[in-house]
Amino acid sequence: MLPHCSFLLLLCAVQLPSSSSALPFEQKGFWDFALDSMDAEMTMEMMRDPEEGSADDLFPHEIPTCPFGCQCHLRVVQCSDLGFTEVPTNIPRDTKFLDLQNNRITEIKENDFKGLTNLYGLSLRNNLISKVHPRAFVPLKHMQKLYFSKNLLTTIPKNLPASLVEIRIHENRIRKVPAGAFAGLNNMNCIEMGANPIQNSGFEPGAFKGLKLNFLRISEAKLTGVPKDLPQSLHELHLDHNQIQAVELEDLSRYKNLYRLGLGFNHIRNIENGSLSYLTMLRELHLDNNRLTRVPQGLPDMKYLQVVYLHSNNISQVGVNDFCPRGFGMKRTFYNGISLFSNPVNYWEVQPAAFRCVSDRFAIQFGNYKK
Numbered sequence: 001m002l003p004h005c006s007f008l009l010l011l012c013a014v015q016l017p018s019s020s021s022a023l024p025f026e027q028k029g030f031w032d033f034a035l036d037s038m039d040a041e042m043t044m045e046m047m048r049d050p051e052e053g054s055a056d057d058l059f060p061h062e063i064p065t066c067p068f069g070c071q072c073h074l075r076v077v078q079c080s081d082l083g084f085t086e087v088p089t090n091i092p093r094d095t096k097f098l099d100l101q102n103n104r105i106t107e108i109k110e111n112d113f114k115g116l117t118n119l120y121g122l123s124l125r126n127n128l129i130s131k132v133h134p135r136a137f138v139p140l141k142h143m144q145k146l147y148f149s150k151n152l153l154t155t156i157p158k159n160l161p162a163s164l165v166e167i168r169i170h171e172n173r174i175r176k177v178p179a180g181a182f183a184g185l186n187n188m189n190c191i192e193m194g195a196n197p198i199q200n201s202g203f204e205p206g207a208f209k210g211l212k213l214n215f216l217r218i219s220e221a222k223l224t225g226v227p228k229d230l231p232q233s234l235h236e237l238h239l240d241h242n243q244i245q246a247v248e249l250e251d252l253s254r255y256k257n258l259y260r261l262g263l264g265f266n267h268i269r270n271i272e273n274g275s276l277s278y279l280t281m282l283r284e285l286h287l288d289n290n291r292l293t294r295v296p297q298g299l300p301d302m303k304y305l306q307v308v309y310l311h312s313n314n315i316s317q318v319g320v321n322d323f324c325p326r327g328f329g330m331k332r333t334f335y336n337g338i339s340l341f342s343n344p345v346n347y348w349e350v351q352p353a354a355f356r357c358v359s360d361r362f363a364i365q366f367g368n369y370k371k
Contacts, residue, residue, distance in 0.1 A: 065090040075118075079103070087112035094118055101125035101147070108132040108157075113139050121145040125168075134158040148172070149192070156181040168192040170217070175199075179206035186210065194219035194238070203227055218242075219262070226251040226263075238262035240286065247271040253278045262286040264309060271296040280304075288312050288339065295322040303332040308339070311365070315343040318350045324357035334359040341367025 066072035067088035070079040075096040079088060084103040091098065093115045101123045110133040113119065119140050130152040137143070137160055144165040148157070153172040160167070162184050174196040182188060188211050199222045206229075213231045217238040224243050232254055244266040255261075258279050268290040276282075276298035287296065288309040295318060299305065308323070323338065325331055335358040340347075347366040355364055 065092055067091060080123075091116060096120045099123045100127070103127050105129055106131070108136045110135050112136055115139060117141050119143050121147075123147040124151065126150040128152055130154070132157040137161050144187075160185060162186065164188055166190040169196075170220075171195040173197065174202075176202045177204065177207040179204045180209065181207055182211050183209070186212070188213060190215040192217045194221065194241075197222055199223065200225055200227060203229060205229060217262075228254065230254070232257065234258060236260045236262075239266070241265040244268055247275050249275050251275060256280065258282050260284040260286075264288040264290070266290050268292060273297045277301060283307065283333075285309065295319070299323050300325040300331075303330070306333055306335055307337040308335070310343070311339040311367075312342040315340065315345055318345055318354055320351045320354045323354060331357050335363060336360075337363045337365070339365045341365050 064072070066077070067079055067090050069082045070077055070088065072078075072092060072095075075092070075094050076099075077091055077095045077097065078099045080099045081102045084100065084105055086105055087100065087108065091113075095116055096118055098116070098119060098121070102125070105124065105127040106129060108124070108129060108131070112133075113122075113136060117139055120142060122140070122143060122145070125147045126149070128151065129148070132153070137146075137157065140161045140163075142163050143161045144163055146160070146164060146167045148167065148169045150171045151169075153169065153174055155174060156169070156177060160182070164185055165187050166189060168191075170192050171194075174193065175198055177198070182191075191211075191213060192215075194217045196218075198218070208229065208231050211231045212233045214233065214235045216230060216234055216236070218227070219238050220241040222243060223239060224245060226239065226244065226247060228251065230237065234255055235257060237255060237258055237260070240262045241264075244263065246268060247263070247270070249272045252258075252261075252275055256278055259281060261279065261282060261284070264286040265288070268287065269292065271287075271292070274297075276285075276296060279285075279302065282302055282305055284307040285305060286309045289312040292310070292313040292315055294315060295310065299308065300321060300323060318340065323335065335355075338355070338358065345366070355361070358364055
C-alpha cells in the first residue's frame with residue numbers, strides 16, 4: 001500500500017520523477033499496516049525470560065480462536081484469498097488488523113464485526129460487496145483505516161466510525177456522494193475514491209462538509225470540471241484521468257493550501273489567466289497528457305513551485321519568461337524538474353534564459369516529438 005496519509009525532487013540526469021504519483025492508488029499489501037505493532041510485540045516477547053513465571057500462569061486462559069483457514073498471530077488475522085462468501089466467525093476479540101481481501105464476500109451484515117472494539121485496520125479490498133448494513137461498523141470504536149476498494153458499492157457506507165483516519169473506496173460503482181456522507185468524521189485525513197463513475201453533479205452541496213482532509217483522489221472518474229466544494233484544508237488533490245476541459249478563474253480559489261495538484265490525462269485546452277494565482281503554496285503541478293498549446297500563465301509567480309509536468313501536450317513554443325520571474329530573488333525555491341517532452345517545440349529555439357531559475361540543466365526534459 002501507499003501510506004500517503006496519516007502513517008503520513010531532485011531529478012536524475014535525464015529522468016524526471018515518475019508521474020506514477022498521479023496514478024490511481026494501488027494497495028501493495030495489508031500486512032504493511034501491522035509492521036510497527038508486530039515488531040513491538042515481538043520485541044517484548046523476545047525480551048521476556050522464559051523461566052520467569054507470571055501470576056496469569058496460575059489461572060486458565062480463554063482458549064484462543066481463529067477462523068478456519070485463517071492465520072492469527074500477534075492480533076493480526078489474515079483471511080485473504082480463501083474464497084469466503086461472508087465474513088467468518090470466531091475472529092479473536094483482541095484483533096487489531098483484519099485482512100479479508102481477495103475473497104467473494106457479497107454483503108456486510110450487522111453483527112459481522114460485533115465485539116471487535118480494538119480493531120484498528122480492516123481490509124475488504126477486492127470482494128463482491130454491494131450491501132453494507134448501516135450498523136455494521138458501529139462496534140469499531142477505534143478503527144482508523146478502512147480499505148474497501150474493488151467492490152460493487154453504489155453509495156458511501158453509512159455510520160462510519162468517528163475514529164476513521166483513512167478510507168479507500170476506489171474502483172466501486174459510486175455515482176453520488178450525498179450531503180453529510182462523511183458527517184462526524186473529524187479525524188479523517190485521507191480519502192481515495194478514484195475509478196468510480198461519478199460526475200460533477202454527483203457531489204451534493206455539503207458532501208465534504210466538516211472534513212479537514214490532507215489528501216483526496218478522484219481520478220479516473222467522469223468529472224468535466226474541477227469540483228468547487230471540496231475541503232479547503234487539502235494539501236494534495238488528484239483529479240487525473242478525467243474529462244476536464246478547462247481550468248476557469250475561480251476553480252482553484254478554494255484550495256490555497258495545496259502542495260500538489262494532479263490534472264494529468266484530461267482534455268484541458270485552456271487554463272484561464274489568474275486561475276493559478278490562488279495556489280501560493282504549490283510545490284508540484286501535473287498538467288501532462290492534455291491539449292495545452294502554451295505554457296500556462298502564472299507559473300513565474302508561484303514562489304515555491306518545484307516540479308511541473310507539461311509533457312504530451314501541444315505546446316509549440318516556450319517564452320523566456322514562461323517559468324521564471326523577471327526580478328531576481330522573487331522565487332523562493334528553484335525548479336527541480338520541468339518536463340516538456342512529447343510537445344511540438346524545438347528545444348534549440350528556446351532561449352537558455354527561460355530556465356534561469358532551474359537548479360540544474362538536467363532537470364529540464366525535452367524530447368523528440370512524434371505526431
